[in-house]
Amino acid sequence: MQEILLVLLCYLIGSIPFSYIFSRFLGGVDIRLKGSGNVGATNVLRNLGIKVAVLALAGDIFKGFITAWIAFTFGGPVLFFLCPAAAIIGHCYPVFLKFKGGKAVATTAGIVLYIDPLIFIILLLALCLIVLISRYVSLGSLIVSFSLPFMGILFDHNLEIILLFFFAASLIIYKHKENIERLRKGTESKISSRISS
Numbered sequence: 489m490q491e492i493l494l495v496l497l498c499y500l501i502g503s504i505p506f507s508y509i510f511s512r513f514l515g516g517v518d519i520r521l522k523g524s525g526n527v528g529a530t531n532v533l534r535n536l537g538i539k540v541a542v543l544a545l546a547g548d549i550f551k552g553f554i555t556a557w558i559a560f561t562f563g564g565p566v567l568f569f570l571c572p573a574a575a576i577i578g579h580c581y582p583v584f585l586k587f588k589g590g591k592a593v594a595t596t597a598g599i600v601l602y603i604d605p606l607i608f609i610i611l612l613l614a615l616c617l618i619v620l621i622s623r624y625v626s627l628g629s630l631i632v633s634f635s636l637p638f639m640g641i642l643f644d645h646n647l648e649i650i651l652l653f654f655f656a657a658s659l660i661i662y663k664h665k666e667n668i669e670r671l672r673k674g675t676e677s678k679i680s681s682r683i684s685s
Contacts, residue, residue: 510544528591534679554602556603
């Protein structure tokens with residue numbers, strides 16, 4: 489029963505829509521009705537500027553970090569997978585927003601930060617480099633997400649962590665299916681070099 493409650497708690501934590509909350513209370517808008525309609529930090533950045541986006545990003549990273557901490561503090565190997573996975577599902581399908589959420593890149597980043605800070609740093613640097621060169625946040629997110637489980641294998645993590653990384657990567661890539669199609673057609677939006685503060 490305790491394990492079930494912990495997984496449910498992690499789902500609810502993952503469901504907290506920080507992009508929606510900060511956009512509503514600091515920007516006065518429903519981010520679901522702006523830009524791409526995605527409840528994520530990139531859409532917040534494009535529509536409300538860097539300050540609100542940083543808060544949304546920090547909130548989403550914190551969700552992943554705290555749920556990984558819960559798993560490793562109160563659970564065993566099974567919860568090492570289930571608790572962070574529940575947070576990722578919560579972010580993508582939040583009960584508080586009728587199960588229409590974001591793409592879980594930042595939430596997954598928070599999980600990785602807790603589990604292996606070195607992998608986090610390597611993939612963050614890779615993401616920044618890809619976005620700097622291409623100006624596509626989605627392309628950077630896809631490449632880094634695809635690389636995540638292989639980094640888990642390379643760094644010799646336990647099976648449950650590798651499976652978690654595979655799960656996270658698969659769901660992130662699935663949630664980017666529309667971005668993949670736009671990238672293929674050359675119609676994907678780039679990040680502007682001039683983002684308002």
